[in-house]
Amino acid sequence: xxxxxxNFNLKNxxxxxxxxxxxxxxxxxRNVAGLISKYFIGDDDKNIxxxxxxxxxxxxxxxxxxxxxxxxxxxxxxxxxxxxxxxDLIDGPSIIAGGSSIPxx
Numbered sequence: 425x426x427x428x429x430x431n432f433n434l435k436n437x438x439x440x441x442x443x444x445x446x447x448x449x450x451x452x453x454r455n456v457a458g459l460i461s462k463y464f465i466g467d468d469d470k471n472i473x474x475x476x477x478x479x480x481x482x483x484x485x486x487x488x489x490x491x492x493x494x495x496x497x498x499x500x501x502x503x504x505x506x507x508x509x510x511x512d513l514i515d516g517p518s519i520i521a522g523g524s525s526i527p528x529x
Contacts, residue, residue, distance in 0.1 A: 425480060426479045426482050426484075426485045426511070426512060427478055427479075427511045427512075428475075428477040428489075429474065429475075429509045429510075430497065430507070430508050431473070431505075431506075431509075432472075432473060432503040433471045433472060433504050433505045434504075435502050435503065435504045442466075446464050450464070456484075456488055456491075457487060458479050458483070458484020458488070459479055459480075459488065460479065460480055462476070462477050463475060478513070489508075
């Protein structure tokens with residue numbers, strides 16, 4: 425499994441408006457192929473927002489990064505300092521800590 429972390433700062437967009445739109449947009453992530461889970465993250469005091477995404481594999485993550493949703497986020501006029509970080513998940517301790525495991529086909 426692969427994790428993608430996205431961070432950005434809001435620019436000319438209130439926190440309330442951002443969160444209201446996130447509620448509307450959340451459903452579109454249900455249709456992302458290979459996406460196991462997506463968490464919206466935010467720190468109002470530091471103006472840092474984004475998401476944590478867990479994908480079943482590298483191919484699914486790369487497909488997402490080459491798709492329309494990612495392109496929209498990366499180029500959004502109200503998101504500045506857009507950054508991404510990718511990581512492998514360490515299955516054993518993650519499962520012990522309560523994370524889920526996806527069987528490999």
